[in-house]
Amino acid sequence: MSNWKQNLHKTRYVMDAILLISFMLVSAPQATGIAVHEWGSLLFIIPFSIHLLLHWDWIKNSAKHLISNISARQRFNIIWDYAIYLMMLLAFVSGFLISISLFPALNIEINIQDFWSKVHHDSATLLMPMLGIHLALNWSWIVKLSKRMSQRGE
Numbered sequence: 001m002s003n004w005k006q007n008l009h010k011t012r013y014v015m016d017a018i019l020l021i022s023f024m025l026v027s028a029p030q031a032t033g034i035a036v037h038e039w040g041s042l043l044f045i046i047p048f049s050i051h052l053l054l055h056w057d058w059i060k061n062s063a064k065h066l067i068s069n070i071s072a073r074q075r076f077n078i079i080w081d082y083a084i085y086l087m088m089l090l091a092f093v094s095g096f097l098i099s100i101s102l103f104p105a106l107n108i109e110i111n112i113q114d115f116w117s118k119v120h121h122d123s124a125t126l127l128m129p130m131l132g133i134h135l136a137l138n139w140s141w142i143v144k145l146s147k148r149m150s151q152r153g154e
């Protein structure tokens with residue numbers, strides 16, 4: 001494997017680990033408090049965006065693969081990844097619409113509606129098991145890359 005491709009895989013691996021850890025931190029407002037949850041969620045957009053950019057080649061080609069002759073597992077994985085992305089966007093948007101710390105600190109007044117509170121709670125609650133399934137679907141890649149990185153002493 002070429003050096004740039006090895007570095008890309010290593011970068012993806014490290015950034016994905018950072019993404020997972022940061023997601024777990026912002027997913028516990030009971031432990032961190034609402035202010036840390038909201039500001040941390042705003043900062044979470046950075047590793048989330050980096051994750052999308054680092055996997056852009058997969059994103060770009062995945063729609064083409066859906067209509068090609070691929071296995072049911074591959075088709076499910078593509079659809080599942082898109083579902084996680086949409087659920088994450090729903091959690092982001094609804095979270096901002098119910099902000100009690102972030103927007104007031106920026107002197108932005110919003111009228112919090114119960115509908116958006118429920119959407120945020122439900123989408124955030126669904127994300128955890130969805131990400132667990134995502135990790136399970138990609139577990140062989142995680143293990144293979146972990147072994148490869150530990151053999152090289154990286």
